[in-house]
Amino acid sequence: MASSVGGPKFRRGDRVRVLSLDVKGHVRTPWYIQGKTGVIERSHGPYLNPESLAYGGSGLPAQPLYLVRFNQLEVWEGYTGPGDDRVLADVFEHWLEPA
Amino acid sequence: MSNQHGHGDHSNEQGSSHPGASQDAELGHYARRVQALEALLTEKGICTQGEIQRAVEETEARSPADGARVVARAWVDSEFKARLLANAKAAVAELGYEAAADLPDLVVAENTDKQHHLVVCTLCSCYPTWLLGRPPDWYKSLTYRSRAVVDPRGVTREFGLELEPNVEVRVLDSTADIRYLVLPQRPDGTEGLSEEELARLVTRDSMVGVSNPHVPEPAPAD
Numbered sequence: 394m395a396s397s398v399g400g401p402k403f404r405r406g407d408r409v410r411v412l413s414l415d416v417k418g419h420v421r422t423p424w425y426i427q428g429k430t431g432v433i434e435r436s437h438g439p440y441l442n443p444e445s446l447a448y449g450g451s452g453l454p455a456q457p458l459y460l461v462r463f464n465q466l467e468v469w470e471g472y473t474g475p476g477d478d479r480v481l482a483d484v485f486e487h488w489l490e491p492a
Numbered sequence: 493m494s495n496q497h498g499h500g501d502h503s504n505e506q507g508s509s510h511p512g513a514s515q516d517a518e519l520g521h522y523a524r525r526v527q528a529l530e531a532l533l534t535e536k537g538i539c540t541q542g543e544i545q546r547a548v549e550e551t552e553a554r555s556p557a558d559g560a561r562v563v564a565r566a567w568v569d570s571e572f573k574a575r576l577l578a579n580a581k582a583a584v585a586e587l588g589y590e591a592a593a594d595l596p597d598l599v600v601a602e603n604t605d606k607q608h609h610l611v612v613c614t615l616c617s618c619y620p621t622w623l624l625g626r627p628p629d630w631y632k633s634l635t636y637r638s639r640a641v642v643d644p645r646g647v648t649r650e651f652g653l654e655l656e657p658n659v660e661v662r663v664l665d666s667t668a669d670i671r672y673l674v675l676p677q678r679p680d681g682t683e684g685l686s687e688e689e690l691a692r693l694v695t696r697d698s699m700v701g702v703s704n705p706h707v708p709e710p711a712p713a714d
Contacts, residue, residue, distance in 0.1 A: 421667050423614050425641065437597070440669045458668055460599075465661075474645050477660040483668035 401457035402486055407433045409461060410492040411484060419447035422488045426461070426480075429468055430492045434481055435460040442485065456485040554625040556696035559673060561587060562623065563699065564691035566600075567678040576600050580673070584623065595622050601664060602675040603701070608659050609674045610648065610701035612640035613666045620671040624696060631700065641665060651702040664701075674701040682708055 403409060413427040414420075421443050436459055441452025465478040472478070519527070534541050562584050566573035576583040580598040581591050591598070598620055601609040613619065614637050619627040630636050639647050644661050648654075655661055664672045676698040682690060685708065693706040 421615060423665065423667060425614075435599075437599075437670055443668065458670070460664075460670070462662075465663075469642055473643070474661060475657050478644070478662075479660065480641050480663040480665060482665040483670055485668065 401436050401438075401459070403433045403436070403457075403459060403489065403491075405433050405436065408492040409433060409459075409489040411461070412488050412490060414488060416444055419443055422484055423482060425468060426463060426482055426484070429463055431461040431463040433459050434462040437483065440485070442487075456487055458483055458485055459489070461489070551621055551626060554622060556624050556694075556699065557691070558589065559620070559624045559696070559699045560691040560694035562589070562673075563675055563694045563705075564687045566675055567682075567690055568687050573602075573675070576675070577602060589623060591622055596669050596671045598623065598673060599670050600673050600675050601662070601701075603677045605677075606658075606660060607662055608648075608655055608701065609662050609664055609672075610640060610644050611664045611666065611672045611674060612637055614638070614641055615667055618666040618671060620673045623673060624699060628696070648702055651697060653703045674699050676701075676705050679705055679707045681710075 408430060409432070410430045411422065411426045411428060414422075436457065438458065439455035440458045442450075442454070442456050443452070446452035460481055461484045462479050462481045464476070465472045465474060465480055466476055468480055530541070530544055533539050533544070562576070565587060566576050572583060572586070575586075577600055580600045584598070585591070596618070601611075603609055611619075612631075617627055617632040617637075619631060621627065636647070641663050644663050645655050666672055676694065678690070679693060682693065685693075689708075693708060695703065695705060697703040698705045
């Protein structure tokens with residue numbers, strides 16, 4: 394964990410949409426959830442930004458990191474499992490907007 | 493460059509009876525790449541060869557038996573389990589597993605009658621190495637990394653675990669600074685087992701979530 398400016402913007406249970414940002418290089422937001430809507434499952438606290446850290450940067454300001462839960466049926470066209478199945482991924486706050 | 497080869501040179505794994513085998517020209521692509529990285533890190537003063545060696549030794553010292561100890565303790569001690577689920581790094585430190593401050597944080601996900609967790613890293617191969625040791629090769633394969641998120645039930649079926657339709661499958665993609673460890677369900681029929689006996693039922697794969705722990709052999713009839 395690292396210190397950050399301000400507290401986390403989202404709380405457990407909030408609905409969020411994952412942005413499709415045009416960031417080149419080291420990105421930790423997998424493509425398959427970009428543009429998808431999910432629910433905040435857990436707030437991990439602030440972590441250094443990997444998009445800066447990976448290139449020798451300071452990683453500051455630290456970004457709140459969340460575990461976000463998605464319905465598998467909404468993520469994958471043709472998902473064959475039951476409707477309750479979920480996929481969860483850690484997403485940095487600057488990749489999220491309220492939904 | 494140091495002649496004290498680190499983990500880039502695995503020639504010692506096979507013993508030292510083939511001295512020619514560790515000549516640089518005969519090293520594979522990745523071994524040479526690791527040697528080059530080690531040389532750069534030490535030449536630039538980012539870390540010392542000794543620090544690299546210690547990090548390698550710490551990783552090699554850990555194995556799934558360490559994770560199994562944690563799981564078995566959670567099975568027999570509900571208060572420990574509560575602490576493990578609330579703050580895993582602090583809880584495992586109680587068992588002597590102190591994580592250095594720069595290691596990734598740990599979150600433990602509990603399997604229940606209603607939920608089954610499966611861990612993957614679709615971006616690379618993030619894994620709770622400091623508790624389970626090095627990940628198996630299949631965990632790092634492109635096949636597992638893509639199929640685990642798209643078809644988790646198909647993946648567990650191939651590991652011998654058929655998940656019931658009324659169980660919610662939750663795939664945890666470790667995309668950032670958190671490492672996930674699955675706390676599998678304690679098998680039925682293990683009421684009389686000691687903590688050590690329970691730990692022996694806990695497999696590496698059950699802590700990744702692709703399978704369940706071993707079920708104890710029934711006691712032989714008299």
